[in-house]
Amino acid sequence: MFSPLTYSYVADDEYDTLPPLPPQMKAPPKKAAHLLDIPTGNNAWSSVLQQAEVRRRKRLQTTPEHPRRALFCLTLDNKLRRSCIKLVEWKPFEYLVLFTIFCNCAALALSKPLPNNDTTPTNYILEQIEYIFLAIFTFEVILKIIAYGLCLHPNAYLRSGWNFLDFIIVVVGFLSVFLVRYNVQGFDVKSLRAFRVIRPLKLVNGVPSLQIVLNSILRAMLPLLHIALLVLFVIIIYAIIGLELFCGKMHMTCYYNGTNIMSRADEDRPCGDKGRRCPENQECKDIGWTGPWHGFINFDNFGLAMLTVFQCITMEGWTSILYKMNDAIGRDWAWIYFVSLIIIGSFFVMNLVLGVLSG
DSSP: OOOOOOOOOOSGGGSSSSSOOOOOOOOOOOOOOOOOOOOOOOHHHHHHHHHHHHHHHHHHHOOOOOSEEEEEEEEOOOOOOOOOOOOOOHHHHHHHHHHHHHHHHHHHHHHHOOOOOOOHHHHHHHHHHHHHHHHHHHHHHHHHHEEEOSSSSSGGGGSSSHHHHHHHHHHEEEEEEEHHHHTTSSSSSHHHHGGGGGGHHHHHHHHHHHHHHHHHHHHHHHHHHHHHHHHHHHHHHHHHHHHHHHTTTTOOOEEEEEEEEETTTTTTTOOOSOOOOOTTTTTEEOOOOOOOGTTTSSSSHHHHHHHHHHHHTTTHHHHHHHHHHHHHOOOOSSHHHHHIIIIIIIIIIHHHHHHHHHO
């Protein structure tokens, strides 16, 4: 009687379409098996594999940076070498070395060298304590050589610059002790003992943050050379300008009328027609006065002009130079030269050094 109902679905727009089926999940990759996990029927062969895997894991725990052999005979499986590696990388051992370095610095500060090989009871005690410091530093060097190797291996002890510095300090210490003990003539032992002042540099080897700072400074040496050339260029330019403007302007001063006697109150102050005026009983003239600061700070020649400009760039007493120049030529325009020198040479160029180091 009635025809059967039929149903058809037509999407009106793109949002009405049926969602796609989710993609088929991939099977997770299989985990690589270790030698200890491989089943074997032979018990003897299984024990050999297990021992090999144990030795391999011990090498990984020792850290892969260590060479396989040290001193041509000590492998990573050697008990002595493993003990030395664990000891030198043990934090309390590093703290002990740092504490020894601080104590050595204190001993160097308390020491009072005297001429003609004289000494005091305090110096004698400090000399005896010096042997203890030398023994501790030598023990540290021996442990690190056994742990890392001497110099032929990658990451060996002497391959590091800071370790090489420690090694030189220990060798110089032993050399000075040998010369003092056997009283070697014709050699100044005090010159070797002066090398003890570089022992505080061992602190850099124990503090990685100091190494980062010093390495950054060393890497910045080439950009700093470029900044130094720029500073030299600015000094040369302003020295030439100063020669043209101020040459011979700071040799006139006040003398008593009719005499060559300078006034004691004004013996280091110049004068001039447009600058400072002399009192009534004095006259301003140039009869051979070298100038203020014994004639070292002026613009009479290129060398002294560069020295004067460099002092102004350092901002050490540049206002005094400006005031002396105002006494000689007046206050109208001399300040433009000095203020521009401070802005360009000191505030801008010199602060580029900080920018290079911070970068």
